[in-house]
Amino acid sequence: xxxxxxxxxxxxxxxxxxxxxxxxxxxxxxxxxxxxxxxxxxxxxxxxxxxxxxxxxxxxxxxxxxxxxxxxxxxxxxxxxxxxxxxxxxxxxxxxxxxxxxxxxxxxxxxxxxxxxxxxxxxxxxxxxxxxxxxxxxxxxxxxxxxxxxxxxxxxxxxxxxxxxxxxxxxxxxxxxxxxxxxxxxxxxxxxxxxxxxxxxxxxxxxxxxxxxxxxxxxxxxxxxxxxxxxxxxxxxxxxxxxxxxxxxxxxxxxxxxxxxxxxxxxxxxxxxxxxxxxxxxxxxxxxxxxxxxx
Numbered sequence: 001x002x003x004x005x006x007x008x009x010x011x012x013x014x015x016x017x018x019x020x021x022x023x024x025x026x027x028x029x030x031x032x033x034x035x036x037x038x039x040x041x042x043x044x045x046x047x048x049x050x051x052x053x054x055x056x057x058x059x060x061x062x063x064x065x066x067x068x069x070x071x072x073x074x075x076x077x078x079x080x081x082x083x084x085x086x087x088x089x090x091x092x093x094x095x096x097x098x099x100x101x102x103x104x105x106x107x108x109x110x111x112x113x114x115x116x117x118x119x120x121x122x123x124x125x126x127x128x129x130x131x132x133x134x135x136x137x138x139x140x141x142x143x144x145x146x147x148x149x150x151x152x153x154x155x156x157x158x159x160x161x162x163x164x165x166x167x168x169x170x171x172x173x174x175x176x177x178x179x180x181x182x183x184x185x186x187x188x189x190x191x192x193x194x195x196x197x198x199x200x201x202x203x204x205x206x207x208x209x210x211x212x213x214x215x216x217x218x219x220x221x222x223x224x225x226x227x228x229x230x231x232x233x234x235x236x237x238x239x240x241x242x243x244x245x246x247x248x249x250x251x252x253x254x255x256x257x258x259x260x261x262x263x264x265x266x267x268x269x270x271x272x273x274x275x276x277x278x279x280x281x282x283x284x285x286x287x288x289x290x291x292x293x294x295x
Contacts, residue, residue: 001087002060003058003060005086006060006063006065006086007056007058009084009091010056010058010065010066010067010082010084012091013025013082013084013091013094014051014054014067014082015050016044017043017044017047017050017071018047018048018049018050018051020044020045020046020047022039022044025039025091026038026040027039028090028092028093028094029093029094030093030095030096031095031292031293031294032097032098033098033264034264034291034292036293042096043071043073043080043098046073046074047071047072049071050069050071051069051070051118052070053068053069053070053114053117053118053122053123054069054122055068055069055122055123055127057222057229057268058222058224059231061139061223062085062221062222062223063087064083064084064085064086065083065222066082066084066221066222066231066266066268067081067082068080068081068117068123068266068268068280068282069082070114070118071098071114073100076100076101077101077112077114077115078098078114079098079099079113079114079117079174079282080096080097080098080282081096081097081098081266081282082095082096082097083096083222083231083233083266085221095233095292095293097233097264097266097282097284099113099282099283099284100284108188109188109189109190110172110174110189110190111174111175111187111189112174112187113173113174113175113187115174116174116187117174123280124169126270126277126278127227127270128227130226130227131225131226131227131228131272136225136226137225137228137271137274138225139223141274142223142225142228142230143220143223143230145163145269145274145275146220146230146232146269146271146276147220147232148161148162148163149163149267149269150215150218153204153209153212154212154215155210155212156204156207156208156210156212157207157210157248158204158205158206158207158247158248158249159207160204162200162201162204162205163274163275164199164200164201164275165275165276165277166199166201168200168201168275168276168277168278168279169278170278170279170281171279171280171281172282173189173281173282173283174187175189177189177191177196178196178198178199178200178203179197179198180197181197182194182196182197195208206248207245207246207247207248208247210242210245210255211238211243211255211257212236212237213239213241214236214237215234215237216234216235216237217233217234217291218232218233218234219233219234219292219294220232221233227270228270228271228272229270229271230271231267232265232266232267232268232269233265233266233267234265235262235286235289235290235292236262236263236265237260237262237288237289238260238261238262238263239288240257240258240261242255243255260288260289261287261288262285262287262288263286264283264284264285264286264290264292265281265282265283266281266282267279267280267281267282268280268281
């Protein structure tokens, strides 16, 4: 399927979600936050609006497309990651991950990410710049480098190979989390100001993320050599047992993770000349060791 038709298929699904209309998608396989549902249930029945933020990723070879988008359900504002699989004129699979705020007002590690994304005017145009043909990497190599991010984060000790460009920008649940000078307008994230001010490579080199015990069900459904982008899905498992440890420089530290839980993750990478230059991630808490609903 060419890019134009794949983009149209993705737009059609997003428009159907916003209109709560299943239509021709009724026979598609569908999961929402890992639960197998019929198209028409879940967010299909509650969504009032998708967008305005939409950041799409296309893979003509696999027939997969994905996006990050803001979502409105009544008064609830969330961020959604959506993956579709298209074959011919049909969409055969839809996978949604929605990072919703706590239903009962519990404290969130992130601030108003949907508002930040919508106010930003869309994804950075650098995501869509085509890689010169002479510099394009193979699908396998792009996947390998994207997976190095997960390898470096799992049981992070600060001594791995971390393929980040110095200027790598990471966005998590709507907020930039690398190279951010402390400021009241920076938005709420789980990170201390000094850590958030570091580059992505510096953060990994601290060994701070050691409490991430396991990164599993790593899938890479969208790979686009023309733009050097990879869209991945995974789970970050935290056993809650890694409480006291030392950073790479020997500094003792303590994790705030004291109970088991997992993050359900959608994460996109832009890779140029073998280095990760941009990251956008969506994460939502789920039961420890939960499965995605996809083989």
